[in-house]
Amino acid sequence: MKKQHLLRLLAVIIGAWYCACAHDAWGQHVFMLNPESGVADIRKVKEGLDAYFRTQGISATTYVFANAVDFEDSVERLHPDIAIVASYYAQFRQDRFRWNVLLAGHNNQQKTFHKILIASEKFSDIAALKNKSIATVPFGLPEIVPGKLTMQEIRAVTVSKDIDAIMALGFEQVDAAIVTAESFEKLRAINPEVADKLYILQELPPIAYPVVVGFPESPNVESLARALTTISESGQAKSPLRFLGITGFVQE
Amino acid sequence: MMKKQILFFTWWIIAGYVCIPRTAMSAEPVYAIIKSASLEQMDHVIAGFSESLPGASMRILNLEGRSNTRKIREFLQKEQPSLIICLGMLATTSTLTVEKTRPVLFAMTLDHFRFSESPQENVTGISMEIPPESLFTQFRILAPDIRAIGVPHHPAMPHAYIENAARAAKRLGITLISIEITSPREMLRALKRSALPFDSLWMVPDAKLYNQTTQTLPKLIKFSATNKKPLLAFSESFLKAGALFSISIDYRSLGSQLALLSRRILEDHVSPKDIPPMPPIGTFTVLNTDVARTLWGDGFDETEYEVDKFYPETTD
Numbered sequence: 001m002k003k004q005h006l007l008r009l010l011a012v013i014i015g016a017w018y019c020a021c022a023h024d025a026w027g028q029h030v031f032m033l034n035p036e037s038g039v040a041d042i043r044k045v046k047e048g049l050d051a052y053f054r055t056q057g058i059s060a061t062t063y064v065f066a067n068a069v070d071f072e073d074s075v076e077r078l079h080p081d082i083a084i085v086a087s088y089y090a091q092f093r094q095d096r097f098r099w100n101v102l103l104a105g106h107n108n109q110q111k112t113f114h115k116i117l118i119a120s121e122k123f124s125d126i127a128a129l130k131n132k133s134i135a136t137v138p139f140g141l142p143e144i145v146p147g148k149l150t151m152q153e154i155r156a157v158t159v160s161k162d163i164d165a166i167m168a169l170g171f172e173q174v175d176a177a178i179v180t181a182e183s184f185e186k187l188r189a190i191n192p193e194v195a196d197k198l199y200i201l202q203e204l205p206p207i208a209y210p211v212v213v214g215f216p217e218s219p220n221v222e223s224l225a226r227a228l229t230t231i232s233e234s235g236q237a238k239s240p241l242r243f244l245g246i247t248g249f250v251q252e
Numbered sequence: 253m254m255k256k257q258i259l260f261f262t263w264w265i266i267a268g269y270v271c272i273p274r275t276a277m278s279a280e281p282v283y284a285i286i287k288s289a290s291l292e293q294m295d296h297v298i299a300g301f302s303e304s305l306p307g308a309s310m311r312i313l314n315l316e317g318r319s320n321t322r323k324i325r326e327f328l329q330k331e332q333p334s335l336i337i338c339l340g341m342l343a344t345t346s347t348l349t350v351e352k353t354r355p356v357l358f359a360m361t362l363d364h365f366r367f368s369e370s371p372q373e374n375v376t377g378i379s380m381e382i383p384p385e386s387l388f389t390q391f392r393i394l395a396p397d398i399r400a401i402g403v404p405h406h407p408a409m410p411h412a413y414i415e416n417a418a419r420a421a422k423r424l425g426i427t428l429i430s431i432e433i434t435s436p437r438e439m440l441r442a443l444k445r446s447a448l449p450f451d452s453l454w455m456v457p458d459a460k461l462y463n464q465t466t467q468t469l470p471k472l473i474k475f476s477a478t479n480k481k482p483l484l485a486f487s488e489s490f491l492k493a494g495a496l497f498s499i500s501i502d503y504r505s506l507g508s509q510l511a512l513l514s515r516r517i518l519e520d521h522v523s524p525k526d527i528p529p530m531p532p533i534g535t536f537t538v539l540n541t542d543v544a545r546t547l548w549g550d551g552f553d554e555t556e557y558e559v560d561k562f563y564p565e566t567t568d
Contacts, residue, residue: 133512135533155515158304158508159534160560163393167386168533174512183558190396191389193423238554 027059028220031083033071034210035140037243042066044239051236056227064243072096081218082225084244086140087208098216102225105209105246112206113245117144118169118184119176119201126202132175133157135165139178145202163187170194176201210244211252281518282309284333286324286347288340288360289317293503297339297359300507305514319346328354335514338377348372355517355524359506364529373525378509380501383531385420387454387499390537391484392424394497394557395452398482400427402450404443404472406460407432413456428454436466443475453483455490469493480547491540491563496547498538502560505534536560 030049046062053060063078065071068089074080075097083099090101104111123129126148133155134144143150157174159165162183169177170191181203188195212228214221228249231237241247285301287294302308311331313324324347328336336356338344344358351374358364358377392398401421405414418428429450433442453476455462455469462469473494476483485495509532516522537559544552554562 155512156304156508157505157512157533158300159505160502160536161558163390163558164386164502164505164534167383167389171383171386171531173509173530173533186393187389190392191385191424194385194389 027061028053028218028224029078029080030060030062030224031071031074031078031080031085032062032064032240032243033068033083033085033089034244035068035086035089035138036245037138045243048236048239052231052240053224053227055236056230058223058227060224062240075215079217080215081220082212082214084210084212084228087211088141090211090213097213099213100216100221101211101252102214102221103212103228103249104252105211105244106248106250107209107246110209111250112208114181114206115139115178115204116181116184116200117176117178117202117204118166118198120169120172120198123175123201129154129176129201131155133173134176134178135159135168135174136178137162137165141207144178144204146205166198167194169198178204209246212249280309281334282311282331283514284328284331284336285310285312286327286336286338286343287312287314288342290314291340294339294360296503297507297510300504301337301511302507303504304508304511308511315343315346317342321346321350325350334518337510337514344377348375357510357513357517357524358529359510360503373523376513376524376527377529378506378513379529379531381531382499382501382535383420384417385423386531386535387484388417388421388424388426390499390535391452391454391482391497392426394539394559395482398426398452400429400448400450401452401454401484402429402431402443402446402481403454403456404431404433404439404461404468405456405458407434408460409456409458417454433461433468436461436468439468439471440475443472450481452481455483455485455495457486477543477546482543482547488536488538488561488563491538491543494540494543496540496543497559500536501532502534502536506532509533538563540564 032045042064046064049062050060063074065074082102090099107113119129126145129149130153135157137160138158139151139156144154157168159168162179165177165179166184166187168174184195212225214225229251231241231248233241233247285298298310298312302310311333313327315323319342328351333354336347336351336354338347338356338358339360341361344361347356352372353374356375358375360380361377362380364377364379388401403414403417414428414430421428429446429448431442431446433439453472455472469490470493473483475481477494482496485491485498487500488498491498513527516527517524538561539554539557539559540563541554542564
């Protein structure tokens with residue numbers, strides 16, 4: 001009986017040792033999920049972050065996910081060390097993954113960004129946009145205007161850049177658009193004729209930039225997070241930071 | 253006797269299940285997607301469509317580059333779709349010969365006028381032409397100083413195309429300078445001797461002017477580089493040759509737009525004949541960083557530009 005217990009214990013120890021070695025041999029795993037981003041240059045994003053970690057003496061493999069389903073399936077399979085995810089997603093999945101928010105993304109020290117809902121003058125009420133077409137870059141939040149308009153209630157047309165969404169609205173191909181105020185002002189400066197036909201129906205609540213979360217079981221969380229605190233737009237890190245819409249991270 | 257009756261009823265139930273079209277059993281519409289060939293861009297369209305209509309019941313037929321109306325007829329008979337989406341010219345022309353009633357949406361089809369002006373009332377779609385105003389707005393965002401764009405074209409190019417583009421440019425305070433090139437040999441001379449000055453160039457999809465035999469593209473690129481006039485092209489493939497910027501269709505977005513159009517027809521019950529073909533909404537922009545540095549010097553900073561891709565695609 002004692003022998004059986006010993007064998008079992010030995011098997012557990014060998015198994016744990018094997019897992020630890022295998023994980024180490026494969027390097028550390030960093031996951032990325034940002035529904036606000038397009039997916040045009042995923043390879044460059046992944047290669048850029050891998051290369052950045054190498055400059056910090058860390059062998060890490062980055063996985064960039066286009067959707068939450070693939071992300072969550074892979075968490076079970078690959079046991080990542082850290083993840084860089086949209087802030088609202090980090091909050092939404094806190095109970096499931098028990099992750100800790102380590103760093104917050106910023107864009108030139110701004111920790112949040114604003115989007116606006118623009119429409120032509122025939123829409124004066126948000127409720128009138130139910131079942132109407134709205135052009136937007138991938139918009140991760142389920143509610144557009146809390147309590148008034150959800151993504152389920154509209155017909156979203158996805159584009160990769162704000163300018164496409166505004167032009168589509170200007171040409172009356174869609175009924176409204178969700179864009180950043182900066183993009184709208186940029187268009188106004190270039191093409192006032194289109195911009196003047198549109199107006200801001202609602203300023204949407206501020207959205208925090210993506211955050212870095214650490215998985216509780218990983219022993220590598222601290223070193224990876226520390227490496228990310230010094231990331232900047234120069235060199236290899238340019239693509240991953242652009243993908244996240246940020247210029248760096250600060251301690252949360 | 254009882255056993256026979258049970259067998260008889262069971263047979264009828266099974267037969268009924270097999271024979272009833274799928275659409276009749278389910279309230280969910282079936283979307284038939286017929287594509288001309290195996291093209292990555294078409295897969296992007298399908299991905300964009302399913303992202304915008306999650307859970308949509310799609311059936312896909314690939315014609316693999318061959319017109320096969322019998323195959324299409326059998327496919328439509330079997331799947332009984334509520335709406336048909338044709339990707340590519342071959343898929344559209346072949347489908348329209350067999351389908352006269354159910355709504356048909358076309359996309360990725362050049363010269364769409366032949367369908368949109370046809371008497372078939374069940375057809376509409378999305379054209380391949382990005383509105384010139386959208387092109388020039390994005391070009392202006394990239395290069396705010398441009399005031400006059402030279403556009404070399406063969407005289408056979410439809411005047412309406414150039415005139416429409418000139419009107420769009422004018423709304424942005426840009427003058428479009430039409431430069432007719434009768435013979436490809438005259439390209440450089442015509443650009444140099446243009447009666448009106450221009451500070452940038454637009455390469456239009458003009459098959460008579462730009463093809464493998466005319467060799468006009470290298471001349472245009474050379475002129476653009478020598479005279480520091482940024483060149484806007486209609487496809488990413490011309491960036492390798494030396495164009496500064498390309499604006500083409502974003503195929504994933506095209507799929508999303510097709511989903512929107514499908515909902516207008518199936519949910520809002522708008523007839524295709526009442527929906528004129530629309531231009532594509534989403535664009536895919538690529539900036540040549542090497543050319544940008546040549547034009548604008550070392551001060552060029554790519555982080556300032558919101559484009560879909562940079563060329564060349566190296567990790568610094």
